[in-house]
Amino acid sequence: MRIKDVLFTPGNGAFFYDDQAAIRAGAGQDGFIYVGEPLLPGFRSIRIPAASVSIGLILEDDTVVWGDMMGVQYSGAGGRDPLFETASIIDLASKVVVPRLRKIDSSHFLDACSEAFAFVGGERLPLSVEYGVSQALLGAAAHAARSTMAEVVCAELSLPLPNRRVPIYAQSGDAREINVDKMILKAVDVLPHGLINSRSKFGVEGETFLDFVNWVAQRVKQIGQPGYHPVLHFDVYGWIGMEIGLDVQRIADFISKVADAVPEFTVNIESPADFGSTPAQVDNYAQIVSILDARASHARIVVDERCNTLEDVRLFAEAKATHLVQIKTPDVGSIADSARAVLLCKENNVGAYVGGSCSETDLSARATVHVSVATQADMMLAKPGMGVDEGLSIVGNEQNRLLAMLDRRRAQNLKAA
Numbered sequence: 521m522r523i524k525d526v527l528f529t530p531g532n533g534a535f536f537y538d539d540q541a542a543i544r545a546g547a548g549q550d551g552f553i554y555v556g557e558p559l560l561p562g563f564r565s566i567r568i569p570a571a572s573v574s575i576g577l578i579l580e581d582d583t584v585v586w587g588d589m590m591g592v593q594y595s596g597a598g599g600r601d602p603l604f605e606t607a608s609i610i611d612l613a614s615k616v617v618v619p620r621l622r623k624i625d626s627s628h629f630l631d632a633c634s635e636a637f638a639f640v641g642g643e644r645l646p647l648s649v650e651y652g653v654s655q656a657l658l659g660a661a662a663h664a665a666r667s668t669m670a671e672v673v674c675a676e677l678s679l680p681l682p683n684r685r686v687p688i689y690a691q692s693g694d695a696r697e698i699n700v701d702k703m704i705l706k707a708v709d710v711l712p713h714g715l716i717n718s719r720s721k722f723g724v725e726g727e728t729f730l731d732f733v734n735w736v737a738q739r740v741k742q743i744g745q746p747g748y749h750p751v752l753h754f755d756v757y758g759w760i761g762m763e764i765g766l767d768v769q770r771i772a773d774f775i776s777k778v779a780d781a782v783p784e785f786t787v788n789i790e791s792p793a794d795f796g797s798t799p800a801q802v803d804n805y806a807q808i809v810s811i812l813d814a815r816a817s818h819a820r821i822v823v824d825e826r827c828n829t830l831e832d833v834r835l836f837a838e839a840k841a842t843h844l845v846q847i848k849t850p851d852v853g854s855i856a857d858s859a860r861a862v863l864l865c866k867e868n869n870v871g872a873y874v875g876g877s878c879s880e881t882d883l884s885a886r887a888t889v890h891v892s893v894a895t896q897a898d899m900m901l902a903k904p905g906m907g908v909d910e911g912l913s914i915v916g917n918e919q920n921r922l923l924a925m926l927d928r929r930r931a932q933n934l935k936a937a
Contacts, residue, residue: 521579521580521581521625521626521627521660521661521663521664522579522580522622522624522625522626523577523578523579523580523621523622523624523626523660524578524579524580524622525578526575526576526577526578526614526618526621526622527574527575527576527578527584528573528574528575528576528610528613528614529573529574529576530571530572530573530574530606530610531571531572531573531574531588531881532569532570532571532572532881533569533570533571533572533590533591533877533879533880533881533904534570534878534879534880534881534882534903534904534905534910535570535593535877535878535879535904535905535906536567536568536569536570536593536879537563537567537568537569537570537571537591537593537594537595537603537604537879538554538566538567538593538594539554539558539559539560539563539565539566539567539596540560540594540596540597540598540717540757541559541560541596541597542554542556542557542558542559542560542563542566543566543717543718544717544718544757544758544762545559546718546719547566552567553565553566553567554566554567560595560596560597560602560603561596561602561603562595562596562602562603562605563596563603570590570591570593570604570879571590571604571605571606572588572589572590572604572606572652572880572881573588573589573590573606573609573610573613573652574586574587574588574589574652574881574883575587575588575589575613575652575653575656576656577621577626577656577657577659577660579626579660579663583663585656585659585660585663586655586656586659586883587651587652587653587654587655587656587657587658587659587883587884587887588652588655588880588881588883588884589604589609589613589648589649589651589652589653590604590648590651590652590850590877590879590880590881590884591603591604591648591850591877591879592848592850592851592876592877592879593877593878593879597825598794598824598825598826598828599797599798599825599826599828600828600851601646601647601648601851604648609646609648609649612645612646612649613649613653616640616645617636617645617649617653620635620636620638621636621653623635624636624657626657626660626661626664627660627661627664627665628661628676629657629658629661629672629673629676629856630676630677630856632657632660632661633650633654633657633854633856636653636654636657637650637653637654637853637854644853645853647828647829647850647851647852647853648850650853650854650857651849651850651852651853651854651855651884652884653854654853654854654855654856655855655883655884655887658672658673658855658856658887658890659887661676667929668890668922668925668926669887669890669891669894670682670890670891670893670894670922670926671894671926671929673859673890673891673894673895674894677859677860677863677894677895679894679895681926681929681930681933682893682894682895682896682923682926683923683926683927683930684896685919685923686874686892686893686896686897686898686899686900686919687709687710687751687898687899687900688708688709688710688899688900688901688902688912688915688916688919689708689709689710689711689713689751689753689873689875689899689900689901689902690703690708690710690711690712690713690901690902690908690911690912691712691713691715691755691878691901691902691906691908691911692711692712692713692714692715692906692908693713693715693878693906693907694715694906695906696712696714696715696732699712699906699907699908700712700736700739701739701743702908702909703750703908704739704740704743704744704748704750705743706908706912707744707745707748707750708750708902708912709750709751709899710750710751710752710753710788710899711736711750711751711752711753712736712752712753712754713753713754713755714729714732714736714754714755714756715755716729716732716754716755716756716757716759717755717757717759718759719759719762719763721759722756722759722760722762722763723763724763725763725764726759726760726763726764726774726778729754729756729759729778730777730778730781732754733752733754733778733781733782733787734781734782736752737752737781737782737784737785740785749784749785750785751785751786751787751788751899752782752785752786752787752788753787753788753790753822754778754787754788754789754790755790755791755822755824756789756790756791756792757791757825758791758792758793758794758825760774760775760789760792760793761792761793761794761795762793762794766793766795766804768804768807768808768811769811771792771793771808772807772808772811772812772815774792775789775792775808775812775817775819775821776812776815776817776819778819779817779818779819783818785818786818786819786820787818787819787820788819788820788821788822788843788844789819789820789821789822790822790823790824790846791822791823791824791825792808792821794825794826795826797826798826798827798832798835801823801825801826801827801836801841802835802836802839802841803839803841805821805823805836805841805842806839806840806841808821809821809840809841809842809843810840812843820843820844820871821842821843821844822842822843822844822845822846822873823836823841823842823844823845823846824846824848824875827842827845827846827848828848828851828852829851829852829853829857830852830853830857830860830861830864833845833847833852833861833864833865834864836870837864837865837867837868837870838868840868840870842870843870843871844870844871844872844873844898845861845865845870845871845872845873846873846875847861847862847865847872847873847874847875847897848875848876848877849874849875849876849880849884849888849891850876850877850880850884855887855888855891858874858888858891859891859894859895862874862891862892862895862896862897863895866895871898871899872895872897872898873897873898873899873900873901874888874891874892874895874897874899874900874901875900875901876888876901876903876904877903877904878903878904878905878906878911879904880903880904881904882904882914884904885903885904885911885914885915885918886914886915886918888900888903889915889918889919889922890918890922892919893919893922893923893926900915901915902914902915902916903915
C-alpha cells in the first residue's frame, strides 16, 4: 500500500500548554489563567491554548488515514521536547518526513515507522512528529489488512488477540470535587489524578493533600455503588520532594503515611519527587520502591518526569525504579515505541500505564486505545481534555467497540479452524 500524497492541517489540542517552571515558582491563578511572567522558552504566557497538526496520508486507493501531532501539557519540562510550534513542525515534516513517506510500503507498520523516523544528522525527529505520523501509518496498515489497528499491533509484535478490558484512569483537573463525583458516579476504575501541582494544593508538610486523599476515599464510600472499589491515583508533580526534601527515607515515610490514611484502597503516587536528571531519578526511585516493598505497603510509585522515551522506560523498568510507568505517548514518540514500552514493562514485572496528556486529540486518544488493548496494558488514560466526560466517552467507547470487533474475529477464526 503506497502513499501517493500527504496533507497537513493545523488544529487544536483538547486543553492547554502550561509553563510548569513558572507554576512551580509560585505563579498565582486569576480565574482560568496564571498570573506572572513565563519562564520556559517559547511560552508567551504561562498558559496558552494547545495546538496540534493533523497529517493525512492519501493512499494509492484514495483512502485518507490521519494522525495528530501535538505536545504535552507541561512541554519543555522534565526532560521533554520544547513547546510545540505548528509552523515549524509542518515545515520540518514537509521537508524531511514526506519524501520518506512517498517511498514507504505502509502495509508493514513497524518497517514503515523505522524508515520514516530515521535520524537526521544524528538527531531524532521531534517526538510529536513521530507520534502523529505513526498514528497515520498504523491506520494505513490496518486499512491494508482490513483489520483493526489493535490487530496490526498484535500481528507485528507476535501477540495473541486480547480479550481483557484495560482499566481506565480519569483526571480531574482543577475542578476536583465536581469531577471526582463524576468519576465515582461513572464507576471509573482509577481516579482522580488531582492535579497537585502547586504549594497551595499540596500544603505545609502535605496536609492539604492528605485532606484531599481522605475526602476522595470518603466520597467513594458515600456516593459509590455497592462493591465499587477504585484504585486511588494522585499526581503530585514532585511536590513531596519539594516540600519535605529529597531524602528518600522521608519521601517513603510520607507516601506510607498517605497509604495508611486510606488502608482499604490501593494508592498510586505519581511523580513524588524530581531529582533533576534521569540517572538520579532512577537511583532514588529504586530506593523508595525498595523501602515501600520492604514494608509491604499498598502504595505504588508511578514515574512520569524524567521517563520519556522507550530507552528511559527501559532504565526504570530494569532497575525496578518504579511500580508503574506512565508511558506518556506524545513523549515516547512513535506509537510503535509505546507498544514496545508496555511489553518491556511486562518483561520486568513492572506495571504499564499508557498515559498521555489532556492536550491531545480525539484521534490520538483512539489510536492509543488500540495499543493499550493490544498489549494488555495495566491501565490507560481517559483523554483528551480535563472534563472527565469527554475523555471517558472517547476512550471507553473506543475500547468497547474494539473488544466487540475482536470477539467477532475470534469467533471467525474458530469457525475457520
